[in-house]
Amino acid sequence: MGSAWTVIKEILRGSAITARHFFVNMTFHTLRLFGLRTARRGAVTVQYPEEAKPLGPRHRSLHRLRPRPDGRPSCVACMLCVTVCPSECLTVEAAEDPDPEVQKVPARFVVDLNRCCFCGLCVEACPVDAIRMDTGEIRLAALDRKALEVRLDKP
Amino acid sequence: MSAPKTVRLTIDGRAVEADAGTNVLRAAEKAGIAIPHFCFHPGLDVEGSCRMCLVEIEGLPKLELACSTVVREGLAVRTTTERVRRARRDVLEFLLAEHPLDCPICDKAGECRLQDYYDLHGRHPGRMLEPRESRAKKVPIGRGLILDRERCVLCTRCVRFLRQVTGTGELGVFERALRSEIGIFDGTPVDNRYAGNLVDICPVGAITSEDFRFRTRAWFLTRRPSICPHCSRGCAVSVESRAGYPLAEGERRVYRIAARENPAVNGFWMCDLGREGRRDIEAGRLSVPLRQGRPDPGLSWTEAAGEAAAAIGRIPAGERGEKTAVVLNGRLTCEELARARASFVDGLGCRNIFFADSRPGRADGPLLTAERTPNLRGAVAAGFSPRLPDLGELAAARVLLVFGSRLAEHHGGPELARALSGGPRTFLFAAHAGPLDGLAEMAVPVAVPAEKSGTYINIDGLAQAFDRSLEPAPGGPAEGAVLEALARGLGLDRGGGDGR
Amino acid sequence: MAADVLIVLAKAVLAMTWTLLLALFLTWVERKESAVMQDRIGANRASIFGLRLFGLFQPFADAIKMFFKEDFVPSFARKPLHWLAPAVSFFCVSVTMIAVPFGDAIRLFGRRIPLQVADLDAAVLFVLAMLGLGVYGILTGGWASANRFGLIGSLRGAAQLISYEVALGLSLVGLIMVFPSLRLSRIVEYQGGLLFGVLPKWGIFLQPLGFAVFFLAGLAETKRVPFDLPEGESEIIGFYTEYSGLKFGLFMFTDFLEVIVFAALAATLFFGGWQVPWLGDGGFVFPWGGRIAAAPWAVTVLRVLSFNLKVLFFCWLQILVRWTYPRLRYDQVMDLGWKVLVPAGAFNILATGLVLAVR
């Protein structure tokens, strides 16, 4: 009998909590509807395409190759990112650079976003800090798989 | 020759037996104790310039060089003491103090001794505050070789190789002390057919080859042993290929061919012709079967072999030996040649068996022979007497089976076309494309030697078995399979083969 | 005579329209209410020419989608029955609304028109019977899909509904003993009186235990969370697995109709139906003295409004419950039905009988 009371009490308490949320939120919604901007809002929802949350400083978004001072990518085509990438989504083709101090540059640097799992290991692996995932570009959808094979060496 | 005298010594407390005259480094290596070294190379004279191989020898106050200390009875060597380890670390620190941080763009990375030794014996933090010395980083020294003086550790392996093995001596050490550097003498670049070995023996990435440069990284490569098929020396090589994802468009299948150690044949070296065999595997291959000169992807080699056998079968039984001609080549393995002999000579009684191979070149240096065929000795051993056919002999046949594309090297295309038009029904089984493709009724691609297994007999009569080092392209069988199918089609297969 | 028929037809159409519109509206309410409860916003994107109106168009968007979705019938299904099942469900539930009084009566052109489609003699029994028949929709649905999971789901549903039917029936017996009639109109009229001269004489005050049993059993009858074992959309598979498009929509819609029907019944039976506390035909008469006169049309409007408000409140409450509690386990459902509600209903009858006898 005691336990039955506990059950009933908890059931009522549950309803009370949800009802409280309902009425409190409704109050704020109504105030807002009548033009009263309260600090607290009735919902925590972020209306995404119109308003976006700022991305965290360590958020991993679309890759980019950091440029050298002259604008060319600073990647030296060492293929360490290719080696470390668990999704095998990077393709780097190296080319000879006339400058003997540079020597090796990427002729083609493709990240296949169809496969990328955004683990960020490529960023960790890069010995010259050339590849980064800080573009903040997160709207990476396309109707065509080919469009998701992004060339990073060409702007 | 009497058995070489052996001496007994102890290395790290282990009793070791070594041939008299070898050095401590080799003796330790044989016993499974690795002593780090740069300048010592078993194929070259001892130089003792890198100081990496320092070991402690009982009774001697200073550390000694393992490479230049000859084993003596009762020698007690220690390679793991604190002193030795310190010495190694210090030598490495000196070497690396002037070394560029080039590993990301260095072709040697992944198989570089400096990297390996730093990982095993160094692990010291960098103490250099001064800017590193900069030197010429891209010096062409001839034959597609590029020297990077910053990476060079001055082991002089390259200099010694060119003096002691090829005897050409194009490279030398110039300047003195801190300014010493490797270089060529004015106007005389490295130019010999063994220059490719410099890339193999350079313990770091100072000498790189233009052909391989930047193409891939060493750790992506799969190395499988094979025998070089480009002359009758039969050097041991390793075929370094890359399989699997991601194989970008235009990517190579075989990245390079390097020498493998075989004291009985080539020691540690191979010639550049063999290295260039990389192209032989990839370029100019016959990729699609042809029917009457037109590509026909639907034509399978089994169909072609069946058709050829049927064509022979249509010749009246008494004339088959007379009216069938077969052109073999010296790239066939002993096994394939034996099968060919069993089918054509013993089975059909065919007397028109010829061989067509690359024209001989010039013998050069210690390895390269004039004969540019790996297995002519094997052909002789199988009971053939190889000779080129003349056009009349070919035209007289009713069915002509050609293995290999080299026939066209000896007879011009137009003459061949004249001889074969209206003459025999021709079936071609070749790895490479050539003028013959268009003349044959059917032409199907087959494997190159790297894609098959078998035995070659080299110029000294040494039989060497090898295994396939590359997966053949689908639908590109070894000639052995074709010969087997032919024998089956002719009703000559008496259960001899392995049934495949 | 013809006028009578016309009037009944008109009332039927009105009642149907009211029910269907309310059900449509409820789909929106459900989305919005659950959202507000959970600090969210809820569907708000459906718009007509940029007019969003809090997502009020969402139900229409949903309906249009349902219409144009592929109506997939498995090749192995029993096709006629597969078609019939949602129709049966829909019909049995919506037809109960004809017995519910929306208000008292209006005078129009010298006629007295009760605001009720049909004032049935045995309305309570009719309603119970129709709700009971709804089980056939579920059973045929599960069986006609020829899907084992569907069949098992429908069996679960049938077992559950039949169990709660008993409790539902028992909970109403006490009520009928207090208001000696099976006519819903009469029951509502009885509730117009006063209890102890102050309280409106509503069923809830006379039959609190009866209401508790009725409410729980009714929730189970609507087979929504926490009693959604027949369907179990989130993990176990239910009887309309093989339904899609319009027919699936019909099943979903029936769920909302059940919510409305149950709310209407609760309001009618236990909360005075269209009665407004202390409002008589002539206006308000408060027990503490004082009265407010009201015109007859105003009284009628107030009463219809009162009924609607009560229905809306119960709809709201049901949605609140649905979004608060997790699903019961099947044995718990059965235990609650047979070991708690049925005995409680029986006890309620006994107690009511005793009180009535003593008085």
Ligand code: SF4
């Ligand atoms: S984020 Fe991870 S998966 Fe994506 S490219 Fe980099 S390493 Fe590969």
Ligand code: SF4
């Ligand atoms: S991005 Fe960095 S790790 Fe990747 S190839 Fe370029 S330099 Fe190497």
Ligand code: SF4
């Ligand atoms: S030689 Fe070795 S250590 Fe030097 S850059 Fe090349 S890989 Fe790195």
Ligand code: FES
């Ligand atoms: S290996 Fe002994 S000094 Fe270089």
